[in-house]
Amino acid sequence: MRSGSSLWCQRKDWLLRIFSVCGVPLFVVVASLVALLGTPARVGAPSFSPLVLRAVSDPAGIMTPALALAALRDALPTRRYSTRLAETPVWFVVDSALPFLSGMQTASVVELPSRHAQTVTCWDATNLAPVGSGSRLEVAGNLYPVKAGFAIHITPSERLLCRGTFMGPAYIEAIAWRAADLQRSARQFHDNAAIIAGGLTTLAVFVFLTALINREWTYVIFAAWLIGNMRICANAMGWDSQWFGYPIPPGILPVLRELTFAAYYLITIELFQRLFRDQLRSVGHVAALKLVRCASVPLLVCAMVLPYRYFIPALWTLSAIAICVLIFLLGLIIWRSRTRTVLWYAASMTTVLGSILSEVCSAAFGVKLPLGDADPVVTVLMSSLMAAVAIAEKIRAERDENRRAQIRLRDTYDVTPVGLFTLDGNGQFLQTNAALRDMLKMREGSYRHRYWQDYFQPGCLPQCDAQATTGRPVEKEIHPHTFLSIRDRCFLLKIIRSNGCLEGSLQDITERSKAVERLRFLADHDSLSGLLNRRGLQQAIHAMSRQSAPWALAYIDLDRFKLINDLFGHQAGDQVLRQVAARLRTHFGADTRLARIGGDEFVCVVSDLSVDSVLERCTELYTLLNDTPYRSGNRVLQVKASLGVVECTRVTRAQDALSHAACACREAKKHPHSRMMVYRAGAPIFERYNREMRLVEMLRQNRLPSGLFLMMQPIMSLAQPGDSLNFEVLLRRRAPDGTVELAGEIIVAAEESGHIAAIDRWVLTSVLDWIEINRKALGNTRFICVNLSGGSLNDEQFVEYVCALLKRHRACATMLCLEITETIALHDLANTQKFISRVHELGAKIAFDDFGAGYTSFRYLKDMSADALKIDGEFIRSMPGNPANVAIVEAIVSLARNLGMRSIAESVEDVETLQILREINVDYVQGFIIAKPQLAKDILEAHAAVDFISDRQLLEELHRDPGSDSFDALDCHA
Numbered sequence: 008m009r010s011g012s013s014l015w016c017q018r019k020d021w022l023l024r025i026f027s028v029c030g031v032p033l034f035v036v037v038a039s040l041v042a043l044l045g046t047p048a049r050v051g052a053p054s055f056s057p058l059v060l061r062a063v064s065d066p067a068g069i070m071t072p073a074l075a076l077a078a079l080r081d082a083l084p085t086r087r088y089s090t091r092l093a094e095t096p097v098w099f100v101v102d103s104a105l106p107f108l109s110g111m112q113t114a115s116v117v118e119l120p121s122r123h124a125q126t127v128t129c130w131d132a133t134n135l136a137p138v139g140s141g142s143r144l145e146v147a148g149n150l151y152p153v154k155a156g157f158a159i160h161i162t163p164s165e166r167l168l169c170r171g172t173f174m175g176p177a178y179i180e181a182i183a184w185r186a187a188d189l190q191r192s193a194r195q196f197h198d199n200a201a202i203i204a205g206g207l208t209t210l211a212v213f214v215f216l217t218a219l220i221n222r223e224w225t226y227v228i229f230a231a232w233l234i235g236n237m238r239i240c241a242n243a244m245g246w247d248s249q250w251f252g253y254p255i256p257p258g259i260l261p262v263l264r265e266l267t268f269a270a271y272y273l274i275t276i277e278l279f280q281r282l283f284r285d286q287l288r289s290v291g292h293v294a295a296l297k298l299v300r301c302a303s304v305p306l307l308v309c310a311m312v313l314p315y316r317y318f319i320p321a322l323w324t325l326s327a328i329a330i331c332v333l334i335f336l337l338g339l340i341i342w343r344s345r346t347r348t349v350l351w352y353a354a355s356m357t358t359v360l361g362s363i364l365s366e367v368c369s370a371a372f373g374v375k376l377p378l379g380d381a382d383p384v385v386t387v388l389m390s391s392l393m394a395a396v397a398i399a400e401k402i403r404a405e406r407d408e409n410r411r412a413q414i415r416l417r418d419t420y421d422v423t424p425v426g427l428f429t430l431d432g433n434g435q436f437l438q439t440n441a442a443l444r445d446m447l448k449m450r451e452g453s454y455r456h457r458y459w460q461d462y463f464q465p466g467c468l469p470q471c472d473a474q475a476t477t478g479r480p481v482e483k484e485i486h487p488h489t490f491l492s493i494r495d496r497c498f499l500l501k502i503i504r505s506n507g508c509l510e511g512s513l514q515d516i517t518e519r520s521k522a523v524e525r526l527r528f529l530a531d532h533d534s535l536s537g538l539l540n541r542r543g544l545q546q547a548i549h550a551m552s553r554q555s556a557p558w559a560l561a562y563i564d565l566d567r568f569k570l571i572n573d574l575f576g577h578q579a580g581d582q583v584l585r586q587v588a589a590r591l592r593t594h595f596g597a598d599t600r601l602a603r604i605g606g607d608e609f610v611c612v613v614s615d616l617s618v619d620s621v622l623e624r625c626t627e628l629y630t631l632l633n634d635t636p637y638r639s640g641n642r643v644l645q646v647k648a649s650l651g652v653v654e655c656t657r658v659t660r661a662q663d664a665l666s667h668a669a670c671a672c673r674e675a676k677k678h679p680h681s682r683m684m685v686y687r688a689g690a691p692i693f694e695r696y697n698r699e700m701r702l703v704e705m706l707r708q709n710r711l712p713s714g715l716f717l718m719m720q721p722i723m724s725l726a727q728p729g730d731s732l733n734f735e736v737l738l739r740r741r742a743p744d745g746t747v748e749l750a751g752e753i754i755v756a757a758e759e760s761g762h763i764a765a766i767d768r769w770v771l772t773s774v775l776d777w778i779e780i781n782r783k784a785l786g787n788t789r790f791i792c793v794n795l796s797g798g799s800l801n802d803e804q805f806v807e808y809v810c811a812l813l814k815r816h817r818a819c820a821t822m823l824c825l826e827i828t829e830t831i832a833l834h835d836l837a838n839t840q841k842f843i844s845r846v847h848e849l850g851a852k853i854a855f856d857d858f859g860a861g862y863t864s865f866r867y868l869k870d871m872s873a874d875a876l877k878i879d880g881e882f883i884r885s886m887p888g889n890p891a892n893v894a895i896v897e898a899i900v901s902l903a904r905n906l907g908m909r910s911i912a913e914s915v916e917d918v919e920t921l922q923i924l925r926e927i928n929v930d931y932v933q934g935f936i937i938a939k940p941q942l943a944k945d946i947l948e949a950h951a952a953v954d955f956i957s958d959r960q961l962l963e964e965l966h967r968d969p970g971s972d973s974f975d976a977l978d979c980h981a
Contacts, residue, residue: 054184054185055183057181057182058102058182059086059102060084060180061079061082062082062085062100063079063098063099064095064097064098065098067095070170075098075168086180087180089179090176090179092175096172097173098170099168100132100167100168101117115162116160116161116185116186117183118153118157118181118182118184119158119179120156120245122156124156124173125143125172125174127150128140128141128171129150129167129168129169130169131166132166138150138159139159141157144257154193154196155244155245156245174316197246200244203240204241204251207234207236207391210233210391211231214398215230228274229282232274233394235271236391247260264315265309265310265318266307268310268318268322269303269306270307272303273307275329276296276300276303280296286340287340289344290343292335296332298332299329299332302325305321306321306325340353348397348401351393351396351397355391355397421440425442425514426442426446426447426513426514426515427512427513428513429509432507432508435457436455436457436459437455437508446493447462447487447493448491462491463488467500471483471509480501481502481503482500483500485498496517500513531543531546533602533603536587538591539603540603540604541602545661545662547612548612549661551600551612551614552660552661555657556614557614557618557655558612558615560610560664561610561613561668562650562669562671563587563608563609563628563632563649563672564608564676566646566648566676568583568646569606569607571644575639579639579640582638584603584607587609587632587637588601588603588609590628591611594627594631595611595613595628599614604665610665611628621654622652625650625683628650629648629683632647633646633647648682650682651669651670651672652671652683652686653668653671653686654686654687670686715740716739717736718737718940719734719735719736719791719940719941719943719946720941721734721938722734722932722933722937723952723953728951729951730951731789731952732785732788732949733789734788734941734952735792735794735826736770736791736794738753738766754796758798763796763798764798764799764804770793774823775812775823778816778819778823779816781947782818782819784947792824792825793823793825793826794856795827800827810845813851814849817850821850823852824853824875825846825853826855827854836870836871840870840871843873852875853872853874854911855877857880859899869906873908875908875909875931876899877912878899878910878912878913883912883915883920883924884914884916887919893927896924896927897927900927909931911929911930912924914933915935916934936958938955938956
């Protein structure tokens with residue numbers, strides 16, 4: 008029984024739905040057709056007759072009725088007279104003596120239908136008696152307003168003489184009516200106006216509201232365009248002098264019409280561009296559309312400044328061009344895109360544009376196009392209805408596309424490899440896809456009975472929900488419950504709140520998570536040993552420096568480790584490194600941060616121990632590393648290590664601690680028995696290092712250290728000691744307390760920071776300026792040596808600066824001898840030879856400093872065109888009692904002589920060494936036995952280098968065998 012009742016209810020609902028959706032609309036359509044086609048007309052069509060008239064213009068406005076009547080006798084009869092935009096008076100006479108009117112038994116009416124008429128005054132043409140007058144504000148006599156113009160009651164025998172003024176493209180016509188027929192025509196006129204105003208306003212309001220609801224701004228413009236259609240139709244029919252039944256003051260009506268036309272022009276172009284935006288990209292000719300769109304600006308300006316009679320020609324011209332362009336583009340759009348939406352839109356726009364073009368041609372040239380005879384009401388309604396159908400068609404197309412998109416989304420939802428889900432406020436699953444069910448091992452039919460808390464921690468969901476309230480998606484890595492079979496998996500959760508539910512995705516990122524963890528480990532750890540790398544060590548030291556507990560740094564370097572790689576291969580070396588790392592872990596434990604920062608360099612960061620305790624543990628480590636051999640396959644290898652230990656404080660920077668520890672390790676290598684060095688806090692080495700850092704920072708700011716000055720050490724000729732005053736320029740620094748310091752720290756800091764060129768530039772400039780000033784006092788000087796750093800020679804800007812400086816001091820350049828270190832000179836042979844050639848061209852000399860310290864000198868020396876060789880001081884100091892060194896120096900001297908160079912021996916400290924040098928014919932000597940570095944003023948007061956010698960034995964030695972000093976005459980190879 009219940010089943011039958013349910014079936015009856017379903018059928019009843021179906022019948023009611025069919026009746027309401029199909030039956031009622033069909034009945035309305037059939038009834039309307041029957042009423043339109045089957046019912047006879049209630050009233051016959053109104054009858055009227057056009058009248059013949061004669062018209063003349065009165066440009067001066069001075070004609071009287073009698074003069075006008077006389078002028079009209081010669082005028083040609085016509086049924087339609089054009090004022091040609093004239094706003095001066097026009098006189099016309101209407102002859103109503105027609106058979107149609109004479110047969111009327113009732114009163115007759117003559118209609119003057121021009122909607123452009125402003126004033127009309129009429130007289131009886133037989134006796135010039137006034138009949139009536141009127142304007143848009145008031146009427147008098149038998150004249151009264153009707154439809155868009157005026158009408159006047161006359162008798163069949165009357166002839167009318169009228170004077171009228173017009174505005175715009177006016178045509179003067181006269182139509183005879185029966186009074187009843189004119190009343191009926193006026194009612195139809197107002198009915199049409201009401202239909203246009205009501206229909207288009209309703210449609211515009213509907214479109215406007217729909218656009219606001221859906222935020223479709225194109226249809227807001229479309230609604231404005233519909234209102235513009237209504238006003239254009241009202242102008243064509245002659246009832247645009249009112250707005251929804253309210254009259255518009257005649258004084259502002261012309262301006263309002265101009266602005267209406269200009270605004271409608273702009274809205275039409277804008278609407279066209281928006282409606283067919285996609286199609287216009289394919290058809291091209293965008294430049295033409297931009298041109299007619301830009302024309303709306305001058306049209307708006309004309310509407311605001313020009314009188315109506317001058318504005319109309321501009322409107323006709325621009326409108327005709329714009330309409331032709333739009334119709335042309337419409338044709339291209341219809342040809343290439345034949346969708347129903349485009350066709351309906353195109354038909355609507357074509358109807359309106361064709362009607363407007365016909366109206367323009369009719370008003371401007373008196374030529375009516377095929378659409379010109381169409382009823383304005385029908386034209387406007389048809390175009391608006393077609394536009395409405397286009398909107399409906401577009402809505403239908405969008406609905407179909409949305410439905411297809413939903414189907415695609417549903418299919419994608421089901422087959423996507425990422426788990427998708429929807430949860431309610433309690434965490435219950437409302438919807439899942441197959442991928443999520445596979446990830447969570449969830450059966451397809453049971454997911455609606457499952458909760459988020461069944462698989463993940465309960466606190467995860469509220470936390471994500473709180474963050475999702477901001478409207479942004481929340482991402483988080485989560486892990487399942489440990490009691491589930493998927494406990495070892497890692498998931499990426501993305502979740503967002505939408506429509507009161509939580510929607511999200513779940514992606515299995517287990518492999519990616521493991522890879523990321525591995526990358527994170529490798530970012531801070533050494534892949535071979537598993538210890539921290541340099542980056543991880545710096546972070547560990549930075550964290551340690553923020554603690555108040557004492558800590559220390561141990562730097563370990565394996566001695567001659569490269570030999571293991573060279574002899575037994577890198578595999579054996581890697582095994583040794585792993586064993587060293589294992590011994591470090593075993594010895595220090597897990598609390599100590601251990602790192603491998605180089606091929607064979609290790610660092611230990613020890614905390615919470617005093618420096619003595621650290622030293623004790625490092626001593627044990629030293630024994631563990633050096634006394635226990637290492638195994639590599641069947642080989643047993645013995646490796647020695649050097650240790651540097653640094654006590655650190657809270658203010659110690661990470662880079663400073665590491666640099667100090669490396670410095671301590673280097674010092675340990677110099678002590679082969681202990682091979683361990685400890686720097687305690689406050690050690691002098693730290694102060695020296697800090698001074699170097701301050702110097703480096705000063706050089707980085709392009710500032711030279713204060714107190715720099717130059718001293719000179721004499722260089723004496725062994726052949727004629729008393730004939731020349733030659734010397735080498737040395738850099739010194741005067742401390743704040745007045746003491747003189749060596750510039751070694753400054754030079755080391757400048758070379759390590761890459762700013763040595765600034766020091767050399769200052770020295771060279773100061774020397775040449777000094778020579779320029781004191782050239783007369785240096786008449787006995789053959790050469791002045793200035794040492795250049797290898798870093799400066801590799802600086803192209805410095806080399807160019809030197810050449811420019813020598814050009815500026817060309818007169819002094821001949822006294823200058825630039826010393827370059829032998830190893831630096833031979834490092835880049837071609838570049839060095841080029842530099843030597845340029846220096847020789849400018850008149851200066853070149854000497855190789857520290858000659859003999861390198862191991863490639865004799866091989867490449869023949870290719871160099873230096874002027875002198877300065878023999879390395881290590882050979883000179885050990886010559887007495889060392890025949891081998893004497894032989895080496897003698898060979899260098901002989902080599903220099905054979906190559907056309909002079910030899911200079913530096914670091915000569917005693918008479919015995921000087922005697923040996925004289926015997927092997929060294930040309931020049933330099934050292935403390937001759938003189939220590941002197942101030943510049945002392946050099947200027949001397950005549951020769953021998954003047955500085957105070958050792959009597961040396962003086963006697965020098966006077967034994969004089970020779971000749973000819974350095975200046977040396978045949979230099981430029």
